[in-house]
Amino acid sequence: MSAVNEKKVAALEAVKFIESGMNVGLGTGSTAFFMIEAIGEMVQNGLHIKAVATSNETEKLARKLGIDVITLAQAKRLNVTIDGADEVDQDFQLIKGGGGALLREKIVAHNSDLNIVIADSSKSVKKLGKFKLPIETIPFATQLIIKELEGMKLSPVQRLKDGEHYRTDENNDIIDIDIWDADVKLTTLEQQLKTIPGIVETGLFLTTTNIVIIGEGDQAVVKK
Numbered sequence: 001m002s003a004v005n006e007k008k009v010a011a012l013e014a015v016k017f018i019e020s021g022m023n024v025g026l027g028t029g030s031t032a033f034f035m036i037e038a039i040g041e042m043v044q045n046g047l048h049i050k051a052v053a054t055s056n057e058t059e060k061l062a063r064k065l066g067i068d069v070i071t072l073a074q075a076k077r078l079n080v081t082i083d084g085a086d087e088v089d090q091d092f093q094l095i096k097g098g099g100g101a102l103l104r105e106k107i108v109a110h111n112s113d114l115n116i117v118i119a120d121s122s123k124s125v126k127k128l129g130k131f132k133l134p135i136e137t138i139p140f141a142t143q144l145i146i147k148e149l150e151g152m153k154l155s156p157v158q159r160l161k162d163g164e165h166y167r168t169d170e171n172n173d174i175i176d177i178d179i180w181d182a183d184v185k186l187t188t189l190e191q192q193l194k195t196i197p198g199i200v201e202t203g204l205f206l207t208t209t210n211i212v213i214i215g216e217g218d219q220a221v222v223k224k
């Protein structure tokens with residue numbers, strides 16, 4: 001079964017956790033797309049929820065499908081968030097941000113009672129780091145941060161789109177770094193990165209995930 005179908009299978013399993021009256025965090029990306037589409041259908045069939053979007057793209061799609069989108073401030077707290085990942089390991093640690101929405105995604109995850117990650121089977125890994133870790137930086141500091149990350153042997157590459165610097169929804173830059181050979185624990189690496197002024201957020205999600213749902217063939221494997 002293709003990765004696309006596995007994404008859909010995982011997404012359809014995840015939306016079973018949603019009930020009327022909930023505040024729901026909506027992730028970003030091609031896997032989250034199937035979850036938003038399914039919620040849109042549930043709303044058409046009478047489900048009442050309010051949703052907080054993790055990106056402009058997600059907000060646009062959700063509104064188009066008739067989902068009531070509110071701000072995080074209005075929601076105050078989310079009952080459940082469903083989001084994709086670029087990599088997920090056995091300890092529910094993630095690399096996220098391939099789609100550039102890591103900052104809002106991490107804020108939403110932090111403010112959610114239950115975080116469900118959905119992914120196709122290719123995203124499930126023994127060790128994080130084949131996928132380059134995205135970090136979001138303030139444009140004023142980006143070039144100096146790149147120099148500092150080079151000094152840390154993390155092979156930083158500023159993300160581009162159409163030949164221009166990629167810009168996040170928050171108007172920041174993304175630098176993708178190679179952590180595969182980083183000789184420190186992920187928690188230490190996260191702390192080290194966050195002490196560099198101008199790094200707003202990293203795509204390491206180490207403690208927020210409660211449930212992982214992997215599409216494996218035509219089965220959804222739910223890990224708690």
Ligand code: 5RP
Pocket residue numbers: 027028029030031032083084085086095096097098099100101102105
């Ligand atoms: C966006 C993300 C996505 O969840 C991640 O990139 C996975 O995307 P996809 O489901 O398209 O593979 O973190 O910032």
